[in-house]
Amino acid sequence: NAGVMQNPRHLVRRRGQEARLRCSPMKGHSHVYWYRQLPEEGLKFMVYLQKENIIDESGMPKERFSAEFPKEGPSILRIQQVVRGDSAAYFCASSPGSDTGELFFGEGSRLTVL
């Protein structure tokens, strides 16, 4: 049973380019969460999605960031016109339900903006 799969594991972008991070949840999980982690800091909530719906995006910056979880395929976190401050590890997690139970985390995607 494959765990949460994230790709790419490492991504380097120049300022102004776009970054696309993908997350395939565990089989049977329909809830996906994205977190950002700066070096030596905690996990900051960004967005919570169910299939085809954004449930809570209160942690997403209003500009340049978007997320989707289509009916088919992985969830995608998209960052347009990246800036150096976007450099961080982005973790995706999934769960089978919304209220209880553990989150299963992927290995993360590490974005470096030059």
Next chain:
Amino acid sequence: QQPVQSPQAVILREGEDAVINCSSSKALYSVHWYRQKHGEAPVFLMILLKGGEQKGHEKISASFNEKKQQSSLYLTASQLSYSGTYFCGTRNAGKSTFGDGTTLTVKP
């Protein structure tokens, strides 16, 4: 609002005990604990669902006081492998938020 953890960092010798605290200004219905090693993904340790509940995992246990809106993680007779950053998390309407973490370093 994210939960608040204390202390921020702990340094122990092998075999010593540690307590990590987590508190929230909002009502808590469940608390979950994770450990993250440097450069790796957070790994689930345990979840507490009821007030006053205690759970254990090897020599790591936790308590949850719903009335005080607090949870504590107890690490007994710590091992080198316990080193890492511990996060408590709370869930509200599906959204999970985490404290800033407590970095535990266990030295030989």
